[in-house]
Amino acid sequence: MLAALAAVAVAPPVTAEEFYEMLVTLDVENHRLEGKQWIRWTNSGDVPTTELWWHLYLNAFSNSSTTFMRGLDGGTLRSFGSVERMAWGWTRVTSMTLEDGTDLLATMAFVRPDDGNPDDFTVARVTLPDAVPPGASLKIETSFEAQLPKIIARTGYAGDFHLVGQWFPKLGVFEGSDGWNCHQFHANSEFYADFGGYRVTINVPAQWVVAATGMEITRMEVPNDPSRGLQVVYSAERVHDFAWTAAPESLMAVVDDDFQPGRDIPLSWLEKASQTLGLSAAELELPPTRLRVVVPQSQLELAPRFINAARLAIAWYGLWYGPYPYPQLTVVSPPPTAGEAGGMEYPTFITSSGSRLLTVPPFQWMSRPEVVTIHEFGHQYFQGMLASNEFEQAWLDEGLNSYAETACMEAVVADGLAPDVRAGTFWAKKRIWFGMLRFPFTIDRPAWDFRSRYQYFAASYSKTALALKTLEGLVGEQRFARAMRVYFETFRFSHPTGDDFFAVFSEVVGEDLYWFFDQAIRSDASVDWSVLRVKHRRVDDAEGVSWDGDAWVSAEASVEDGENDGQRWVITVELGRTGNFIGPVDAELYFEDGSRERRSWDGVDRWVRWTIEEDRRLTRVVMDPDGVWALETRRQDNYWAAEGSSEAACGALWWVSEALQLAALGLMPWS
Amino acid sequence: MVERRRGTPSPVWGVRRAVDLWRLIAACWAVSFLVFAPALLVLRTTIFRALAAVPGEAGAAPPGDIALIIIEAGWPILPPLGLAVVSGIVVLWLWTVLWHAGVVAWQLWTGGRRVRLGEVLGLGMVAWWRYIRLSLTALVALVLLGIGIWLPLASAIRTSLDAMNEQRMMLLLVVGLGITKLMAIVVWIATMHGAWLLGLPEYRSAVLSWVRGLGSAIRTPFSSFFTWLVWLVPAWLAAVVPLAFGIRFDGLRGSVALIVLSLAAGLVRSICWVGMFNSFAPVTGLVGGAEDEEAQTAESARATDAGRPANSDSHILPTQPTP
Numbered sequence: 001m002l003a004a005l006a007a008v009a010v011a012p013p014v015t016a017e018e019f020y021e022m023l024v025t026l027d028v029e030n031h032r033l034e035g036k037q038w039i040r041w042t043n044s045g046d047v048p049t050t051e052l053w054w055h056l057y058l059n060a061f062s063n064s065s066t067t068f069m070r071g072l073d074g075g076t077l078r079s080f081g082s083v084e085r086m087a088w089g090w091t092r093v094t095s096m097t098l099e100d101g102t103d104l105l106a107t108m109a110f111v112r113p114d115d116g117n118p119d120d121f122t123v124a125r126v127t128l129p130d131a132v133p134p135g136a137s138l139k140i141e142t143s144f145e146a147q148l149p150k151i152i153a154r155t156g157y158a159g160d161f162h163l164v165g166q167w168f169p170k171l172g173v174f175e176g177s178d179g180w181n182c183h184q185f186h187a188n189s190e191f192y193a194d195f196g197g198y199r200v201t202i203n204v205p206a207q208w209v210v211a212a213t214g215m216e217i218t219r220m221e222v223p224n225d226p227s228r229g230l231q232v233v234y235s236a237e238r239v240h241d242f243a244w245t246a247a248p249e250s251l252m253a254v255v256d257d258d259f260q261p262g263r264d265i266p267l268s269w270l271e272k273a274s275q276t277l278g279l280s281a282a283e284l285e286l287p288p289t290r291l292r293v294v295v296p297q298s299q300l301e302l303a304p305r306f307i308n309a310a311r312l313a314i315a316w317y318g319l320w321y322g323p324y325p326y327p328q329l330t331v332v333s334p335p336p337t338a339g340e341a342g343g344m345e346y347p348t349f350i351t352s353s354g355s356r357l358l359t360v361p362p363f364q365w366m367s368r369p370e371v372v373t374i375h376e377f378g379h380q381y382f383q384g385m386l387a388s389n390e391f392e393q394a395w396l397d398e399g400l401n402s403y404a405e406t407a408c409m410e411a412v413v414a415d416g417l418a419p420d421v422r423a424g425t426f427w428a429k430k431r432i433w434f435g436m437l438r439f440p441f442t443i444d445r446p447a448w449d450f451r452s453r454y455q456y457f458a459a460s461y462s463k464t465a466l467a468l469k470t471l472e473g474l475v476g477e478q479r480f481a482r483a484m485r486v487y488f489e490t491f492r493f494s495h496p497t498g499d500d501f502f503a504v505f506s507e508v509v510g511e512d513l514y515w516f517f518d519q520a521i522r523s524d525a526s527v528d529w530s531v532l533r534v535k536h537r538r539v540d541d542a543e544g545v546s547w548d549g550d551a552w553v554s555a556e557a558s559v560e561d562g563e564n565d566g567q568r569w570v571i572t573v574e575l576g577r578t579g580n581f582i583g584p585v586d587a588e589l590y591f592e593d594g595s596r597e598r599r600s601w602d603g604v605d606r607w608v609r610w611t612i613e614e615d616r617r618l619t620r621v622v623m624d625p626d627g628v629w630a631l632e633t634r635r636q637d638n639y640w641a642a643e644g645s646s647e648a649a650c651g652a653l654w655w656v657s658e659a660l661q662l663a664a665l666g667l668m669p670w671s
Numbered sequence: 672m673v674e675r676r677r678g679t680p681s682p683v684w685g686v687r688r689a690v691d692l693w694r695l696i697a698a699c700w701a702v703s704f705l706v707f708a709p710a711l712l713v714l715r716t717t718i719f720r721a722l723a724a725v726p727g728e729a730g731a732a733p734p735g736d737i738a739l740i741i742i743e744a745g746w747p748i749l750p751p752l753g754l755a756v757v758s759g760i761v762v763l764w765l766w767t768v769l770w771h772a773g774v775v776a777w778q779l780w781t782g783g784r785r786v787r788l789g790e791v792l793g794l795g796m797v798a799w800w801r802y803i804r805l806s807l808t809a810l811v812a813l814v815l816l817g818i819g820i821w822l823p824l825a826s827a828i829r830t831s832l833d834a835m836n837e838q839r840m841m842l843l844l845v846v847g848l849g850i851t852k853l854m855a856i857v858v859w860i861a862t863m864h865g866a867w868l869l870g871l872p873e874y875r876s877a878v879l880s881w882v883r884g885l886g887s888a889i890r891t892p893f894s895s896f897f898t899w900l901v902w903l904v905p906a907w908l909a910a911v912v913p914l915a916f917g918i919r920f921d922g923l924r925g926s927v928a929l930i931v932l933s934l935a936a937g938l939v940r941s942i943c944w945v946g947m948f949n950s951f952a953p954v955t956g957l958v959g960g961a962e963d964e965e966a967q968t969a970e971s972a973r974a975t976d977a978g979r980p981a982n983s984d985s986h987i988l989p990t991q992p993t994p
Binding site: 160251298336357360425430431435436620622624633638639652656662 | 703704707710711714715718719721722723724725726727732733734735736737738739740741742743744756759832833834835836837838840841910913914917921924925929933937
């Protein structure tokens, strides 16, 4: 493993380390923030810069014409709703100075690098009096005020519940000669920022719950100031964002627990990871982690499920990719009416999805809390530590994590570690969902440049996960798993790109895989195999003459001279590549005596013909019998059978028949 | 010859009438399967063919393949399939109304003498439109009651959610679902009472009959509910048992054994529906044994010859009902 890691010929990770010291007060009556920040920024690029670019993402919720709101097509992110119900949010920088007192605010101007939308105020630029050379640092002091919106896209308030994300002026990423990479806030993507340290002091009323990125380091009650009765300080290292939540204790409860590797790693998982990755148990050792779950008082019964899911996620991702390095993970389940806050990843701080309904049958048999918790935790890896540019290559976050989450959930449910109403495997569900889409599309596009949000989700989540599942099938589970681990270990705490990912995989797997990535990720090529024709001809059906080496003889006679008494068959099997995705595929030939033969085809040509002579007939031909090509959703013509088998069909029809009979049950008595 | 009870539902009476109406039971059984035959035929000609080459052994096809093939083959046939299903549901509804009307007429006009299925259905045809109106009345009542229950409940649930009070929301949901269920049962029972009243000459209005039926249901809550439950439980079990077997045992799906079980379950359901409906008949039928029955048959024949309805001496049917 280490040798493989050393052999990866990719650029070493480059990331800047910033430091944000912040003080913020929440006005719970008006849902307003008043903040100050002291930032130390270092130019990690290779050229000087005279500008600083800032994310002011709360302004995405300032009017209905921002780039973000246009991207939502008038709706809210998760629930049905419309902008008419919005309570707008915004942020305003009230002062910005350098350490020597130089005012930068006067030079501030809004910029729209992605779409030129004049109604968008999510990116601002200030001009520095002097260029900052590579390696040099700046200290900036900023004051700002912000109005939280009514909860939308994981930010804002619902009643007394506050989820405060994308709330402070945050620097973009300076990429040297490529300039500043600071995208506007789009509906489909959230993150691209440098790593840094955060030390944030939060003032809220007394008797309030606060949870945030990082760990709580001090807590102080201020008895004489009811509106700022509690001051909590959080600290986090090597993270690229900071989010927090605040709500009255009467609404939200805090449950503290932990992840103990000796107790919480299933032995079967450890053995499998060790065997597949070629690492010893000692090399797979994981550190303990503190768990903090913040749930509505009414959902306290769900807290053990969130804790269990978090433990499983820490164990699974830790074993397969590398340890979760932070001392704490915080999981928040938003209360009712704050559903928009659910299902979100911030560094060391995730929001899941719960409801009191999930405490009673049949809803309690659903694995939604586990799926969402595990998915959002997975973003600690694919976004939190592997901080790719989500705006430009969202699939590196959502797609890789969807693959990992699905694999994790398969393991969790297979071992009975979470409730689940089994209606097909998680991979099957992903294939089916993807199969509903009829229009080909490319994965590797900017997040805001898809035809629709639906297509963005399909490409960035499902199609990428299925592409990786396909790759896993093609290169083998072991090589795939090792490549994923090397990718994580090589690029954690940096900003890997798609090219980095491709390079690691080609290197670790030991073959050029660009043929696959170019088609699966960078094109809309579709996978479709088909059995075109299977034909049997009895050898003794031969007519005319045949050359036996000495003379022309009757073809029939030449057969009769053979060792078989006319029971031999010339079988022609024609396979086709109906899709435009080129790659190798297996086919399984089933013979009438029950035996099987596996053959491979490189899939380069549009079709291939195999002619074989056998003393037995073929009964069935199946292309891609193992389902390696998870990306293929048109599977009907992958199967050919001499005689129709009714088992699968009967099974399927049975479900329909029973459903109709249940309909009859409801109607028969109704006069 | 015919006496009228106080209108108390009786499962025993339902059993007796169900035995007499075995042909109707068989017809209900056949219809419940036949109405969906076009839909299954559409599926069979497409899905069955599409899946024919897929190995049937569990795990032989990669996960998701069968569902993907169903989607692939089923997508183009959704319109005809939808039409087949909807038409099946409509036919089933019309059939149910028809045999309900027929059974009422058969019971009230002939005193329940043994007749051919065609006669029962023929009698039903005469009153069919009135029973359609009764069915629609019940549907409207159900919708109105549903709206009446859920409008304030939805508002209260919304208020609870705004206050982030999930306990109250859950309580309201449970109460709402409970009341809705109870309401559906009451409407169902009221409709069965009303169906029998609608057969009486003094009840021409479907709405009035249904309202009176509701009154009957309220007057006899325990016997009505008990009777309904006695028939519902086996009918429900008959629907669930084959399904449970199929879910539990993959290999049984589509097998002859499960098909036979489903057919048997369908028969049980038909018996239950016919028995349940007859249990709500407000008459006890012919009094006496075989002699009485023979006498009744002879009387019916004489009455028919004389151009008046059978049992015209009954105090239930003083005059010939107007179709």
